[in-house]
Amino acid sequence: MTENTPGFDFAVSIDCVLFGFDGTELKILLIERNEDPFKDWWALPGNLVNNEESVDQSAQRILKELTGLGDIYMEQYYAFGDVNRHPQGRVISVAYYAMLRLGGDKPLKPLSSYAKKAQWVNVASLPKLAFDHQHILNKGLEKIKRRIKHLPLAFELLPEKFTLTQVQSVYELILGKKLDKRNFRKKILSFKVLKELEEKQRGVSFRAATLYKFDKRKYNKLFGKEISF
Amino acid sequence: MTENTPGFDFAVSIDCVLFGFDGTELKILLIERNEDPFKDWWALPGNLVNNEESVDQSAQRILKELTGLGDIYMEQYYAFGDVNRHPQGRVISVAYYAMLRLGGDKPLKPLSSYAKKAQWVNVASLPKLAFDHQHILNKGLEKIKRRIKHLPLAFELLPEKFTLTQVQSVYELILGKKLDKRNFRKKILSFKVLKELEEKQRGVSFRAATLYKFDKRKYNKLFGKEISF
DNA sequence: ATTACTTAGTGTAAAAAATACACGTTATAT
DNA sequence: ATATAACGTGTATTTTTTACACTAAGTAAT
Numbered sequence: 001m002t003e004n005t006p007g008f009d010f011a012v013s014i015d016c017v018l019f020g021f022d023g024t025e026l027k028i029l030l031i032e033r034n035e036d037p038f039k040d041w042w043a044l045p046g047n048l049v050n051n052e053e054s055v056d057q058s059a060q061r062i063l064k065e066l067t068g069l070g071d072i073y074m075e076q077y078y079a080f081g082d083v084n085r086h087p088q089g090r091v092i093s094v095a096y097y098a099m100l101r102l103g104g105d106k107p108l109k110p111l112s113s114y115a116k117k118a119q120w121v122n123v124a125s126l127p128k129l130a131f132d133h134q135h136i137l138n139k140g141l142e143k144i145k146r147r148i149k150h151l152p153l154a155f156e157l158l159p160e161k162f163t164l165t166q167v168q169s170v171y172e173l174i175l176g177k178k179l180d181k182r183n184f185r186k187k188i189l190s191f192k193v194l195k196e197l198e199e200k201q202r203g204v205s206f207r208a209a210t211l212y213k214f215d216k217r218k219y220n221k222l223f224g225k226e227i228s229f
Numbered sequence: 230m231t232e233n234t235p236g237f238d239f240a241v242s243i244d245c246v247l248f249g250f251d252g253t254e255l256k257i258l259l260i261e262r263n264e265d266p267f268k269d270w271w272a273l274p275g276n277l278v279n280n281e282e283s284v285d286q287s288a289q290r291i292l293k294e295l296t297g298l299g300d301i302y303m304e305q306y307y308a309f310g311d312v313n314r315h316p317q318g319r320v321i322s323v324a325y326y327a328m329l330r331l332g333g334d335k336p337l338k339p340l341s342s343y344a345k346k347a348q349w350v351n352v353a354s355l356p357k358l359a360f361d362h363q364h365i366l367n368k369g370l371e372k373i374k375r376r377i378k379h380l381p382l383a384f385e386l387l388p389e390k391f392t393l394t395q396v397q398s399v400y401e402l403i404l405g406k407k408l409d410k411r412n413f414r415k416k417i418l419s420f421k422v423l424k425e426l427e428e429k430q431r432g433v434s435f436r437a438a439t440l441y442k443f444d445k446r447k448y449n450k451l452f453g454k455e456i457s458f
Numbered sequence: 459a460t461t462a463c464t465t466a467g468t469g470t471a472a473a474a475a476a477t478a479c480a481c482g483t484t485a486t487a488t
Numbered sequence: 489a490t491a492t493a494a495c496g497t498g499t500a501t502t503t504t505t506t507a508c509a510c511t512a513a514g515t516a517a518t
Contacts, residue, residue, distance in 0.1 A: 054311045185497085206495085411467085437465090
């Protein structure tokens with residue numbers, strides 16, 4: 001516990017809920033802590049905000065340090081400020097989420113020493129988490145459940161080229177319910193933000209599906225219109 | 230500027246966007262500052278979070294100190310963390326909004342010395358605001374614009390007994406557009422969360438409208454259902 | 459009491475969106 | 489050739505949304 005100038009005795013941290021999709025399951029990135037408190041526990045990746053960076057910049061830096069990824073759409077969703085949420089002092093944590101494309105060309109960067117390892121974990125079978133991270137994560141899940149209805153978050157989880165069935169899987173996992181295939185396709189195509197490619201899926205052991213791309217340009221033209229994916 | 234233990238050199242403040250409705254206009258509560266920085270400027274009411282209170286508790290305390298009101302639904306909506314948002318040091322501000330019933334029985338409490346006065350100001354004609362408060366306010370407006378579609382925020386602005394026309398006015402002011410009277414009434418009544426009273430409006434110079442009450446019990450039963458006011 | 463005024467209160471038809479629902483097609487693997 | 493497993497498609501029904509205009513009722517002034 002630290003005692004300082006009145007009013008300037010808080011620390012501010014960032015915690016990131018990084019969502020990933022491996023084709024089957026919704027995952028989040030966890031680290032195994034190598035330091036007290038909560039040594040050996042699983043936790044959300046996060047770190048303290050430096051004095052000379054904004055909270056948003058800090059989130060970008062931390063994401064980069066942990067994953068090597070930059071230029072990722074990352075959104076703040078809540079500030080957690082209970083008195084005893086951190087055993088070593090008064091730490092307010094600002095939570096962000098991001099949707100990451102898993103697999104392929106972007107292996108996770110080696111972590112700083114505060115973590116033994118980082119691992120993608122199925123959201124449906126999480127270990128016990130350090131601090132109030134389960135709470136932070138729950139709130140993050142709630143947020144994306146709401147936001148995926150209005151924002152094209154699903155495509156950020158998917159590879160550049162994807163099938164409609166994959167898009168549907170992402171929606172089903174995040175919303176936690178099955179959707180009707182024909183109705184889903186009708187709706188998602190009605191926004192005209194997906195471009196059908198000539199190309200088909202490869203390396204699958206049955207009939208290959210048509211690939212699509214998210215057309216960011218067309219999406220941006222919709223700005224301001226209320227759409228519901 | 231203060232220099233302290235590494236990591237524990239931030240202050241955290243609360244800023245409140247308090248919405249009010251006077252029957253005609255959407256208002257927010259501003260204070261005129263009596264202290265530097267920004268002495269004599271208009272600002273959102275706010276204050277520093279104490280070390281021994283949670284951020285939510287702090288918001289409740291500050292609202293109470295400024296208005297005398299307790300037990301108000303208040304919702305955090307964003308944390309503002311730019312480096313230079315406060316000229317005297319690194320202050321992260323967590324913003325909350327609340328909807329207040331104006332007029333009648335609840336005069337504003339005398340303010341602490343940091344403000345010369347507090348005043349309800351029409352959202353459509355605001356003075357220049359201190360710090361990044363215009364930005365905080367804009368984001369607050371955006372939030373309630375989205376949230377009023379799913380949450381019964383409008384009734385918190387209105388007196389206990391209100392007319393449907395008043396409800397419609399609140400929606401029109403917040404959404405910034407005119408709504409069709411018949412369709413609005415059809416829709417708002419379709420949720421069955423308003424109770425029609427025997428009573429009529431009093432003291433109006435033309436035909437008196439029927440009064441309604443918001444039925445919180447029935448609303449709570451809808452929990453989880455996706456409703457769109 | 460008549461009249462003028464202002465807001466309250468109401469219904470329907472058309473269009474759009476959401477839902478429920480099942481089977482033939484196609485690429486792969488054996 | 490055949491079996492397999494996921495792909496891809498259409499229609500009818502219901503629900504929701506939208507557009508649209510007049511009569512009713514209470515007040516105030518003469």
